Amino acid sequence: MNHFRSELRRRAEETVALYPRKRSAMLPLLHLAQEQDGYLTEGAIAEIAELTGTSQADVHGTAAFYDMIHLEPVGRYVVGVCTNIACLLNGGQEMLEHASATLGCPVGGTSADGLFTLEETECLADCNIAPCVTVNHRYVRTTTPEAFDVMVSNVKDGKLDHEIPSHGTLVRVRRQGGLRVSREDIAAQRATAATARAERDAAAKAAAAVIATTETK
Numbered sequence: 001m002n003h004f005r006s007e008l009r010r011r012a013e014e015t016v017a018l019y020p021r022k023r024s025a026m027l028p029l030l031h032l033a034q035e036q037d038g039y040l041t042e043g044a045i046a047e048i049a050e051l052t053g054t055s056q057a058d059v060h061g062t063a064a065f066y067d068m069i070h071l072e073p074v075g076r077y078v079v080g081v082c083t084n085i086a087c088l089l090n091g092g093q094e095m096l097e098h099a100s101a102t103l104g105c106p107v108g109g110t111s112a113d114g115l116f117t118l119e120e121t122e123c124l125a126d127c128n129i130a131p132c133v134t135v136n137h138r139y140v141r142t143t144t145p146e147a148f149d150v151m152v153s154n155v156k157d158g159k160l161d162h163e164i165p166s167h168g169t170l171v172r173v174r175r176q177g178g179l180r181v182s183r184e185d186i187a188a189q190r191a192t193a194a195t196a197r198a199e200r201d202a203a204a205k206a207a208a209a210v211i212a213t214t215e216t217k
């Protein structure tokens with residue numbers, strides 16, 4: 001029995017078909033699994049291994065390398081507080097401690113109600129609005145403890161559901177581009193690209209041979 005729900009299984013198979021090598025689809029499939037479950041379950045690892053023609057150890061090893069992929073259950077909302085230099089100078093550490101107190105969980109932990117997981121992060125590329133706070137990888141731009149508490153209250157009340165989906169959802173509007181191209185078209189485009197590459201390589205070799213001959217004269 002598949003671990004992916006039918007719609008995501010179909011999406012996973014279409015994604016695999018986009019790549020010359022199945023294993024190249026591993027990262028998008030990890031995110032698909034996380035979108036379904038909030039973290040990477042053993043069932044998902046087994047299915048991704050099957051879909052990508054790899055071992056479960058390969059999938060686990062890849063997932064363990066990336067901080068965005070969670071190997072254990074997390075809260076519905078993963079709150080990230082940056083303590084890198086720009087944010088540190090602007091109260092990042094204090095914000096992290098405040099977040100821990102407000103959410104009722106230690107850094108790296110999950111609140112008792114299962115709603116929030118708190119993470120300390122490196123630079124989140126929004127240094128001009130420091131200290132930077134994200135929820136499920138969305139900037140919430142709450143730079144004071146008071147604003148943070150209002151944001152948490154709004155999240156709990158569902159007032160930010162239009163901005164912040166549950167953990168694991170990277171996009172709500174899916175990219176359709178490549179997935180609408182037939183496998184035959186993809187194969188034809190790959191063949192055209194390979195021919196162009198071979199012609200380029202041959203021309204470069206010929207040019208190098210001419211230069212070498214000229215230099216030895």
Ligand code: FES
Nearest residue numbers: 082087123124127
């Ligand atoms: S240093 Fe915090 S977002 Fe860049």
